[in-house]
Amino acid sequence: MSIASDLIRGHTDTIILARLIDSDNYGYEINKSIQQRTDGRYELKEATLYTAFRRLEQAGCISSYWGDEQTGARRRYYKITDTGRSTYSTLLTDWKAAKEMIDKLIETEDR
Amino acid sequence: MSIASDLIRGHTDTIILARLIDSDNYGYEINKSIQQRTDGRYELKEATLYTAFRRLEQAGCISSYWGDEQTGARRRYYKITDTGRSTYSTLLTDWKAAKEMIDKLIETEDR
DNA sequence: CAACATACCTCGCCTGTCAAGGTATATCTT
DNA sequence: AAGATATACCTTGACAGGCGAGGTATGTTG
Numbered sequence: 001m002s003i004a005s006d007l008i009r010g011h012t013d014t015i016i017l018a019r020l021i022d023s024d025n026y027g028y029e030i031n032k033s034i035q036q037r038t039d040g041r042y043e044l045k046e047a048t049l050y051t052a053f054r055r056l057e058q059a060g061c062i063s064s065y066w067g068d069e070q071t072g073a074r075r076r077y078y079k080i081t082d083t084g085r086s087t088y089s090t091l092l093t094d095w096k097a098a099k100e101m102i103d104k105l106i107e108t109e110d111r
Numbered sequence: 112m113s114i115a116s117d118l119i120r121g122h123t124d125t126i127i128l129a130r131l132i133d134s135d136n137y138g139y140e141i142n143k144s145i146q147q148r149t150d151g152r153y154e155l156k157e158a159t160l161y162t163a164f165r166r167l168e169q170a171g172c173i174s175s176y177w178g179d180e181q182t183g184a185r186r187r188y189y190k191i192t193d194t195g196r197s198t199y200s201t202l203l204t205d206w207k208a209a210k211e212m213i214d215k216l217i218e219t220e221d222r
Numbered sequence: 223c224a225a226c227a228t229a230c231c232t233c234g235c236c237t238g239t240c241a242a243g244g245t246a247t248a249t250c251t252t
Numbered sequence: 253a254a255g256a257t258a259t260a261c262c263t264t265g266a267c268a269g270g271c272g273a274g275g276t277a278t279g280t281t282g
Contacts, residue, residue, distance in 0.1 A: 006238090120238065
């Protein structure tokens with residue numbers, strides 16, 4: 001079991017939304033940027049990535065459109081919606097709260 | 112969906128092991144101490160709790176024995192093993208790494 | 223022309239969570 | 253005496269997310 005798999009479970013949506021805040025992007029590139037940000041220590045598995053896109057689009061957090069590349073493989077671009085921005089903001093707040101809570105719960109010392 | 116459920120998923124084992132580092136304890140009390148530490152904002156669901164005990168015992172991280180209460184409901188106590196302490200230590204390190212990684216991944220700003 | 227990189231996708235399994243149900247003992251209230 | 257509440261344990265079955273393994277198609281590089 002890799003370090004990250006279970007611990008990052010549940011953050012997939014937040015991670016993807018974060019990558020779309022500044023600009024539209026497509027799946028493959030999003031995953032590359034995730035690898036870069038973690039210096040190669042983490043990447044979303046493709047199945048996880050595309051499952052998350054479907055889920056987020058279903059939830060109205062992102063919309064998608066095909067790029068108009070004249071060459072190379074086709075790309076499906078994703079755009080974050082207002083709902084998505086709002087969701088992202090909530091997820092960020094949740095993460096900050098969860099982080100503190102987890103730290104409290106895995107401490108050994110008595111309070 | 113509660114704030115914590117999905118985000119804390121994967122930390123259950125760490126949380127339980129942390130509660131057993133200093134002394135043996137039983138399920139009901141462990142869960143109470145979790146509620147206290149989070150000021151009532153979080154608790155493990157019973158099914159999750161007991162599933163985790165089975166999993167941890169199976170993995171050799173804890174052992175269990177029945178308390179000798181003369182009155183009241185019976186209690187099954189859990190004791191952390193050397194394997195458990197070692198696992199806990201690893202999980203703590205993993206958490207610190209994961210925390211940093213997640214922070215990096217859900218940032219909006221470019222680096 | 224084979225291998226690799228880019229770029230997308232689906233199916234089916236596995237694992238952890240949890241709602242819902244159960245058992246049993248003791249105390250407190252009416 | 254009956255009922256509610258707290259303590260304390262447990263199991264079953266459904267559900268959701270992650271992901272291994274497989275697939276398609278295009279373009280580049282050795």
